[in-house]
Amino acid sequence: MVASPQYLTPEDYLQLEAESPVKHEYFDGQIYAMSGASDGHVTIALNLAALLRSHVRGTGCRIYMSDMKARIEARNRFFYPDVMVTCDPRDREVAGYKRFPKLVVEVLSESTEAFDRGDKFADHQTLESLEEYVLINTRHQRVECFRRNEAGLWVLQYYTPETATFCLESIDFTDTIAALYEDVTLEPSEEIFDAKS
Secondary structure (H helix, E strand, O other), X not given: OOEOOOOOOHHHHHHHHHHOOOOEEEEOOEEEEOOOOOHHHHHHHHHHHHHHHHHHOOOOOEEEEOOOEEEEHHHOEEEOOOEEEXXXXXXXXXXXXXXXXXXXXXXXXXXXXXHHHOHHHHHHOOOOOOOEEEEEOOOOOOEEXXXXXOOOOEEEEEEOOOOOEEEEHHHOEEEEHHHXXXXXXXXXXXXXOOOOO
8 A cells, every 4th residue: 555645634535536546545634545355355255245235135234345435533534344234324325435334344465464453443443333343364264253242342253164154243144154255265374383393
């Protein structure tokens, strides 16, 4: 990601983004161009969106993929989640971004994983509407669901092939790990330990 040189207001950003052939995320006055995603990344996001679409049909909830922005006003940010679900009627008032997501899903890539786990997650925690923040791995079949509990704390639950299914409690959805990773070739992971150790 490459930052823009000048400060932009949110209004400037939205106007530029509407005319730009390249997507940018917005961080308190700076914009950063987004790079393309891998085959596995795109396939996972598409699989999940397809599974969720039929699940929420008729409920008033809407599913959005990576071309819809999430606005985080408390931190002056705009992000493009891989998958986002909003059930708040106020999100139908603005066409270019959503402010009240219930569920945000990021499919991890090597270049963005640290940010998705760290600052981006912290920014999303300021959204009162958000009930679940989900990270999906592209190197292993693993889903990490962070859920806000009644005390306002974020609790992590992992899902892997051993669990067989995964659950998105915010929208009362359960399906199989196999369906989520259908047609996905996992990306190679770097070995952390030397083979001799």
